[in-house]
Amino acid sequence: MLVHINGVLTPDEVAFCRSILESSSWIDGKATAGDQAAKAKHNMQVPEDSAEARRLGELILTALARNPVFNSAALPLRVLPPMFNRYDEGMSFGAHVDGAIRAIPGAGGMRMRADVSSTLFLTDPEDYDGGELVIEDSYGAHAVKLPAGDMVVYPATSLHRVEPITRGSRWSSFFWTQSMVKDDGERTLLYDLDLAIIETRAQLGDRSRATLGLVNHYHNLLRRWAEL
Numbered sequence: 197m198l199v200h201i202n203g204v205l206t207p208d209e210v211a212f213c214r215s216i217l218e219s220s221s222w223i224d225g226k227a228t229a230g231d232q233a234a235k236a237k238h239n240m241q242v243p244e245d246s247a248e249a250r251r252l253g254e255l256i257l258t259a260l261a262r263n264p265v266f267n268s269a270a271l272p273l274r275v276l277p278p279m280f281n282r283y284d285e286g287m288s289f290g291a292h293v294d295g296a297i298r299a300i301p302g303a304g305g306m307r308m309r310a311d312v313s314s315t316l317f318l319t320d321p322e323d324y325d326g327g328e329l330v331i332e333d334s335y336g337a338h339a340v341k342l343p344a345g346d347m348v349v350y351p352a353t354s355l356h357r358v359e360p361i362t363r364g365s366r367w368s369s370f371f372w373t374q375s376m377v378k379d380d381g382e383r384t385l386l387y388d389l390d391l392a393i394i395e396t397r398a399q400l401g402d403r404s405r406a407t408l409g410l411v412n413h414y415h416n417l418l419r420r421w422a423e424l
């Protein structure tokens with residue numbers, strides 16, 4: 197399931213992130229990629245352990261914690277500290293799949309499973325050409341290019357790529373989430389059910405038996421599928 201989440205960061209937060217990133221150091225993005233992905237990866241990243249990445253990462257984690265759509269779609273158990281990348285003219289990231297298991301920085305060798313991938317856009321679409329994030333699923337390929345502050349969430353199981361930049365520069369934050377529900381199909385059912393519950397609550401109120409029944413069903417499915 198591919199979900200577009202509006203306004204994860206406010207315009208002020210985007211501007212703040214961009215001002216910090218402007219004075220950060222940048223390294224070759226191959227530093228954090230596995231062997232196959234590294235060959236396809238032509239971009240720049242802020243070093244994971246830099247003060248700038250940590251500070252902005254905290255800001256994004258706080259924004260995610262308050263975002264109901266992210267919490268419903270990803271059902272996060274752990275979120276890896278957000279990282280920051282940039283593609284200047286001519287840069288791209290060819291087709292690849294994200295590694296299944298990642299080390300949690302500073303957690304004494306603890307690792308987590310990457311179930312959900314996210315890109316949070318920090319550049320508005322009119323400021324660059326190319327740079328679409330193209331995600332493949334059983335319905336075909338989806339090209340995603342969102343306003344600054346918006347985010348796309350997609351299953352880490354999908355092949356994806358970033359098209360070459362032909363003008364300007366595309367900045368974003370990207371990160372992985374271990375979900376309480378590792379299977380994308382089950383997560384999608386829970387997300388759709390949550391949307392139906394929101395609609396039912398609005399139309400029938402919280403005291404209706406229909407609302408109560410659906411909420412009961414939601415929690416019972418989550419109880420059945422969640423791994424903590």
Ligand SMILES: O=C(O)CCC(=O)C(=O)O
Nearest residue numbers: 281294315329358368370
């Ligand atoms: O820049 C993006 O939108 C995606 C980055 C990506 O796919 C990755 O770093 O694995």
Ligand SMILES: [Fe+2]
Nearest residue numbers: 292293294356
């Ligand atoms: Fe990726």
